[in-house]
Amino acid sequence: MHFFRVLTRKKPFSFAAAERRKKEEDCYLKNGGAVLEELLALCDGNCRIPIRYFTATEIERAIKHSKRKMELSHVSMVTGSLDNRPVLVRFSRCQFTNIHRDIAITAQMSHLKNVLRLVGCCLEFEQPVMVYEYVEAITLSDLLFRECDHKTKRSLSWGKRLRIANEVASTVVFLHTEFTTPIIHRDIKPHKVMIDQNSGVAKIIDFSLSISLPPGELEVQDAVLCGTFWYLDPEYASLGIVTQKTDVYSFGVLLFQLLTGKESLDSMQSNIEEGNVMDRVHSRIYEETTNFKDPNPPTMVELYIKECNAIDIADPTFLEQHGIEIRQQLEDYLDLVKKCTTYKGENRPYMIHVAKELCRIENCYRALTIDQN
Known part of the structure; x- marks a missing residue:
């Protein structure tokens, strides 16, 4: 103190x-x-x-x-x-x-x-x-990645993860569409999402790295690279150009973490080393498996996913509750992650389309739970 x-x-x-x-x-x-x-x-x-x-x-x-x-x-x-x-x-x-x-x-x-x-x-x-x-709250990063009791972990069900994803997406859509010019957050990650422990509502905090697009323009050049490595749009990192798709990539990584419950690529590949954090993801993995002459190289998320089925990489804590019944939702969700985290921004959807697809998946989940009851 x-x-x-x-x-x-x-x-x-x-x-x-x-x-x-x-x-x-x-x-x-x-x-x-x-x-x-x-x-x-x-x-x-x-x-x-x-x-x-x-x-x-x-x-x-x-x-x-x-x-x-x-x-x-x-x-x-x-x-x-x-x-x-x-x-x-x-x-x-x-x-x-x-x-x-x-x-x-x-x-x-x-x-x-x-x-x-x-x-x-x-x-x-x-x-x-x-x-x-x-607000009596806990950060999404603590809820997903830190040591919690089994009851707390199980409380983060597939349905709640979908709701969190939707709530964060709607906030980013507001940033992109409701100001005089679009505002790009540039640092979307679980550390900046607080979960109200009473209502379960996700609340975004910290817009200090945000940048506005010039009036009538779709991009802005920024000499100062801002963000967090694991969440950083690789196209922005290489060219220094910020667009709405910069946030789409970061949000895609957050979606991936909600699905897997894992903090970084390192922790997914090996649990031997303790204390892995986002900013220490080994770029060597990326460098050794990527041909930089490729105009559209795979991103680190794509390298990990490859041909994996969603149910194989999904967090087992919510699979215990739902299992095979949500397989199609998981596959659709993983497909959205892939679209958000592709290398070229022009190949990613806009956040408003991401939000619509998440709403559709959440509605499918709700329909399934209603039928079960």
Whole structure:
């Protein structure tokens, strides 16, 4: 809790307090201007959800007695209390993400049930602090990949995985279609999906790596490569061109992980080495099996799938419940994964078509369960 002790430490001299206040004011002006600039660029300055402003003092008081901390990708989420109600307070640890854009986009999407609702923010720290509604949640990455009791694992049934996939897909479709120009997330992965443990609803968090397409354009060139290796669109990685299909690839990897329950290609090929994480997937596997002269080389997901049947690679925890009865749904789902993770973006479907196919598969599952009952 050293970080929080630093935040709440009392300054013994009045000049130290004045110096601190001056720094807070400077941060406020700089960050406030940056957030306004993002709002103007994204939505002509209009904000669907009013953003409440909190002072640094209010944030410090809110987390003063906090003992709960959730580690996400490059951020810490801490429970706190504001106006006698619980909240989640988020501190960013990464200097290279655009927290101002995250505030602007989250404010525009907080009316969606599948986005963690933004209550307000504090601009008086060097890195702005975001305050969200309180949700008793676990990240999808923890639910899928970390050690959980058998009951928790079994609770992530095939039906629930389909619902999560649909909920994430609908949020990405909103990003691509409901703003002045499409917004590309660039870092879709289970670490940025929180699952409400009371309702089971998936809630997306963190749009700090997002980028907008220029008006009337289908792509944008970005010199700074953003994302996570295992989820990174290989075409974007090689050319630096961002399109809507960049998100389709990342989402395809997430779909693959929901199907298999495995974190990375390494963990699927060998369980000998412990502590595998997404960013340490061995590119050697890819390099040794891929001919880079091929204009359409197979992606790592395609190399793993090859001619596998979906039922052979599906997570056994939900197969125990449904087994052969959902075979066709699994095959259709795996076919969608293949379409999303093919090398060339032009050969991938748009997210709206991905979402429609997922809805169809989920409807088939519901029809099956109704018949069984």
